[in-house]
Amino acid sequence: MxxxxxxxxxxxxxxxxxxxxxxxxxxxxxxxxxxxxxxxxxxxxxxNHVARSLAIKKTMIVGLKMPISKSSNLSGFEIQMINGVTKECSQQGYRVLLDTLPEHDDPTQFSMDPVDGVIMLNPRKQDPRIERFKQMGIPLVLVGRPDPEDETVSFVDNDNRQVGFMVGDYLLKQGHSSILFLNSAADMTVAVDRESGLAEAFQAHGALWQQNHVLNYSRKLHKSPVEYGYMAMMEAYKQLKYTAVIADTDRVALGVLRAARELGIEVPADLSVIALSNDATLAQEVTPRLTSVELEVETLGSEAARILLEMMGNPDVVCNRIVEGKLVFRDSCQINSTMNEMGE
Amino acid sequence: MxxxxxxxxxxxxxxxxxxxxxxxxxxxxxxxxxxxxxxxxxxxxxxNHVARSLAIKKTMIVGLKMPISKSSNLSGFEIQMINGVTKECSQQGYRVLLDTLPEHDDPTQFSMDPVDGVIMLNPRKQDPRIERFKQMGIPLVLVGRPDPEDETVSFVDNDNRQVGFMVGDYLLKQGHSSILFLNSAADMTVAVDRESGLAEAFQAHGALWQQNHVLNYSRKLHKSPVEYGYMAMMEAYKQLKYTAVIADTDRVALGVLRAARELGIEVPADLSVIALSNDATLAQEVTPRLTSVELEVETLGSEAARILLEMMGNPDVVCNRIVEGKLVFRDSCQINSTMNEMGE
DNA sequence: CTGAAAGCGCTTACAG
DNA sequence: CTGAAAGCGCTTACAG
The missing domain is CATH 1.10.260 (434 Repressor (Amino-terminal Domain))
Known part of the structure; x- marks a missing residue:
C-alpha cells in the first residue's frame, strides 16, 4: 500500500x-x-485509519462488549441491543466494534481498545472492568445497574423489580394463585430483581409467596431458551396444575406454548402465559399472540449509545436512564371480566 | 493515560x-x-491497541460491511449474518467491526479501515468497493456473488436460482398454478436469480409463467417486511384468488398469514404459503408453522468468516462456497396426497 | 536477558 | 497556501 x-x-x-x-x-x-x-x-x-487514529487519538468507533459463551448464538436480548446501539451510532457517524471475546484474566492481556467509548452488557458484581475503563479514561455506559451502586458510572436499565411486580400484580388481580415463574439464570441481577418484585406483588395481595414456583435457566441443563420453556413446563406441570406462567423471554414462552399444546392445555383458557419480551415481533406474531411486558431492549441500546456519545463530547457527565416495562395485552392471558379498561 | x-x-x-x-x-x-x-x-x-496495530500492521479485527438505510433496523438476514460471522470470529480471537455506515461518494473519505479483512454484504453491480479493497491489499469475501463474475474474489452465496426453482417445482407438483411471488427489492441480484429460477420451474412443467405474479419489495411503499406481506397479499388477492404464495422472508410470510386470516382464507387448505427463510425460529414457531426453504444465512456468515480468516493467513487463496437451500416441510403448505415420502 | 534507535503512517503547531 | 519537523505509543531488528 x-x-x-x-x-x-x-x-x-x-x-x-x-x-x-x-x-x-x-x-x-x-x-x-x-x-x-x-x-x-x-x-x-x-x-491509513490506524495511523490517523493514533495521531488524533480518536477512532470514531464505539465498543460493544458482550461476551458470549463459546459457540453459542447471540440471544434475542443481544440482538435487540445491537439494533439499538447500531442505529444510534451510525446516525452519528460511529461504527460499532462487537467484542464478544471472553474476558481474559491475565492482566497482561488487557489493552486500551481502538474505541472512543464502550457499552458493556451484564456487568457483574464488583466488576473489575469498570475500574479499568475509568483508569483508561474511556467513557463507559453499562447496560444493567452497577453492583454495588456507583454514582460515578452511567448506565441504562429496565426497572426489573417493577417488571416483576407488574406481572405479578396483574396475574394476581386476574385471580391466579398458582403462578410459575420461568426466570433467567440465577446469577444475574435481573433474575434477582424480578423475583423480588414478584414476591412483593404477592405480599401486596396478601398471597402466599412460594419460592419453589420459580425456576432458573441454566446453560448446562437447557440447550436453548425454547427448550428451557418446554422442559420446565413439562416438568413443573406434573407437580402442580399452574394456571399462569411468566416466561423470561419470548422464546421461553414459545417453549411453554409448545408444551401446553402437547399436554392439551388450552391457552389462555386453562393457562395464562405472559412473556417478559425482548423481541416484539415474535410476541406479536405467535399464535396466540403473547401478552407481554415489553422491555424495549432496543430503546435501552439506543439510549446507551446516546448517553455514551454525549459523554464522549463532555467527559464528566454521568447519566442514568431507567426504561419502564410496559404491559401489553394480547391473547395469551385470560382476561377477567372485571378488567376491561385496557387495550394494547 | x-x-x-x-x-x-x-x-x-x-x-x-x-x-x-x-x-x-x-x-x-x-x-x-x-x-x-x-x-x-x-x-x-x-x-494502546491502536499504537500496537500501527507497529505490527495487524488489528485482529474483521470488518463486516452492511450499510443500513438511515434509522432502519437490521433485517433478519443481517442478524443471522452477524450471528454466523461473530461466532466464527470470536472462536479465532477476532472481533467484528460492524460497519453500517452508508457509502460516501467523496473519494477523499475512503480510508484503510482498522481491520485485517472484510466481509461485505450485498455487493452491487460493478461494485467499486471490490477494486478498492484489492488496492488496499485487504482480504475480502463477499456475501452474494460478484457481478460481473470475477475469478479473483472470494464469496459465499445461496444458489438462488436453485432456491427459486425448488419452490416453484414443489408448488407446481402440488398442482398449484396461480402462484404469487412476493420477491425482494427489484435491484438485488437475489431477486433476479430467484425469479429466473422460478420461471425455469414453470417452463420445466410446461406451465405458463406470468411475470405479473411477482411483486417486489420497495422501501418506499412498505414500512416493514410484515407490512409488505400483508399489503401485497391484500391487494393481489383482489385480482386473483391465488392458491399459493412464496414469501421472500419469514416476516413477509407473517404478513401474508395475517392477511389470510382477515380475508378468511384457510392456510393451508385454501392457500399454501412457503417462506424463503432467514430465521428458522420464526418459521418454526408461528402457527401454522411455515413450510420453508432454509437459506442457512448463519452458515453463510460463518463460512464467509472462515474463508476470510484463511485468506488472512494465506493472501492468495480465493474460495467460493455455495450453500444450497433446503426445503423443510411444515404446516403451511397443503400436501398433495401423492406426495408423502418426505418429512421434516 | 536488556537497551538504543529506527520505524509504523499519520497530524499539527510553528514558520514563512 | 505550503513545508519541515516533532509527536502519537507501540515493536523490532541489531548489538551487547
Missing amino acids: ATIDDVAKAAGVSKGTVSSVFSKKRPISKQVTERVLNVAKDMGYFP | ATIDDVAKAAGVSKGTVSSVFSKKRPISKQVTERVLNVAKDMGYFP
Missing part, C-alpha cells in the same frame, strides 16, 4: 499538504489538490 | 523491555517482569 509519503514525493509536495487534501483541515489550492488527488488515485493510496 | 514510556522510566528499564513484558515476545527475567507489572498496575497502564 502506498503511504502518504509516497504520494507526497510523487506529487512533489509535503506530507502535510497531502494530509490536508484528504482531511480538508486547512485549505489547499485547487491545482495542488487536484494533482495530489490524481497521484493518490494512480498509486491506489488510501489514508 | 500512562504510556509505555512512563512505565519504562518509572521502572528504570527500556520501552522495549516493557513491551516484551506485555507481549511476551521475548523472555524477560522474573524480577524485571514483576517490577514492570507492578509499576504498570500502579500507574494504571494499559498498552
Whole structure:
C-alpha cells in the first residue's frame, strides 16, 4: 500500500499538504489538490485509519462488549441491543466494534481498545472492568445497574423489580394463585430483581409467596431458551396444575406454548402465559399472540449509545436512564371480566 | 493515560523491555517482569491497541460491511449474518467491526479501515468497493456473488436460482398454478436469480409463467417486511384468488398469514404459503408453522468468516462456497396426497 | 536477558 | 497556501 509519503514525493509536495487534501483541515489550492488527488488515485493510496487514529487519538468507533459463551448464538436480548446501539451510532457517524471475546484474566492481556467509548452488557458484581475503563479514561455506559451502586458510572436499565411486580400484580388481580415463574439464570441481577418484585406483588395481595414456583435457566441443563420453556413446563406441570406462567423471554414462552399444546392445555383458557419480551415481533406474531411486558431492549441500546456519545463530547457527565416495562395485552392471558379498561 | 514510556522510566528499564513484558515476545527475567507489572498496575497502564496495530500492521479485527438505510433496523438476514460471522470470529480471537455506515461518494473519505479483512454484504453491480479493497491489499469475501463474475474474489452465496426453482417445482407438483411471488427489492441480484429460477420451474412443467405474479419489495411503499406481506397479499388477492404464495422472508410470510386470516382464507387448505427463510425460529414457531426453504444465512456468515480468516493467513487463496437451500416441510403448505415420502 | 534507535503512517503547531 | 519537523505509543531488528 502506498503511504502518504509516497504520494507526497510523487506529487512533489509535503506530507502535510497531502494530509490536508484528504482531511480538508486547512485549505489547499485547487491545482495542488487536484494533482495530489490524481497521484493518490494512480498509486491506489488510501489514508491509513490506524495511523490517523493514533495521531488524533480518536477512532470514531464505539465498543460493544458482550461476551458470549463459546459457540453459542447471540440471544434475542443481544440482538435487540445491537439494533439499538447500531442505529444510534451510525446516525452519528460511529461504527460499532462487537467484542464478544471472553474476558481474559491475565492482566497482561488487557489493552486500551481502538474505541472512543464502550457499552458493556451484564456487568457483574464488583466488576473489575469498570475500574479499568475509568483508569483508561474511556467513557463507559453499562447496560444493567452497577453492583454495588456507583454514582460515578452511567448506565441504562429496565426497572426489573417493577417488571416483576407488574406481572405479578396483574396475574394476581386476574385471580391466579398458582403462578410459575420461568426466570433467567440465577446469577444475574435481573433474575434477582424480578423475583423480588414478584414476591412483593404477592405480599401486596396478601398471597402466599412460594419460592419453589420459580425456576432458573441454566446453560448446562437447557440447550436453548425454547427448550428451557418446554422442559420446565413439562416438568413443573406434573407437580402442580399452574394456571399462569411468566416466561423470561419470548422464546421461553414459545417453549411453554409448545408444551401446553402437547399436554392439551388450552391457552389462555386453562393457562395464562405472559412473556417478559425482548423481541416484539415474535410476541406479536405467535399464535396466540403473547401478552407481554415489553422491555424495549432496543430503546435501552439506543439510549446507551446516546448517553455514551454525549459523554464522549463532555467527559464528566454521568447519566442514568431507567426504561419502564410496559404491559401489553394480547391473547395469551385470560382476561377477567372485571378488567376491561385496557387495550394494547 | 500512562504510556509505555512512563512505565519504562518509572521502572528504570527500556520501552522495549516493557513491551516484551506485555507481549511476551521475548523472555524477560522474573524480577524485571514483576517490577514492570507492578509499576504498570500502579500507574494504571494499559498498552494502546491502536499504537500496537500501527507497529505490527495487524488489528485482529474483521470488518463486516452492511450499510443500513438511515434509522432502519437490521433485517433478519443481517442478524443471522452477524450471528454466523461473530461466532466464527470470536472462536479465532477476532472481533467484528460492524460497519453500517452508508457509502460516501467523496473519494477523499475512503480510508484503510482498522481491520485485517472484510466481509461485505450485498455487493452491487460493478461494485467499486471490490477494486478498492484489492488496492488496499485487504482480504475480502463477499456475501452474494460478484457481478460481473470475477475469478479473483472470494464469496459465499445461496444458489438462488436453485432456491427459486425448488419452490416453484414443489408448488407446481402440488398442482398449484396461480402462484404469487412476493420477491425482494427489484435491484438485488437475489431477486433476479430467484425469479429466473422460478420461471425455469414453470417452463420445466410446461406451465405458463406470468411475470405479473411477482411483486417486489420497495422501501418506499412498505414500512416493514410484515407490512409488505400483508399489503401485497391484500391487494393481489383482489385480482386473483391465488392458491399459493412464496414469501421472500419469514416476516413477509407473517404478513401474508395475517392477511389470510382477515380475508378468511384457510392456510393451508385454501392457500399454501412457503417462506424463503432467514430465521428458522420464526418459521418454526408461528402457527401454522411455515413450510420453508432454509437459506442457512448463519452458515453463510460463518463460512464467509472462515474463508476470510484463511485468506488472512494465506493472501492468495480465493474460495467460493455455495450453500444450497433446503426445503423443510411444515404446516403451511397443503400436501398433495401423492406426495408423502418426505418429512421434516 | 536488556537497551538504543529506527520505524509504523499519520497530524499539527510553528514558520514563512 | 505550503513545508519541515516533532509527536502519537507501540515493536523490532541489531548489538551487547
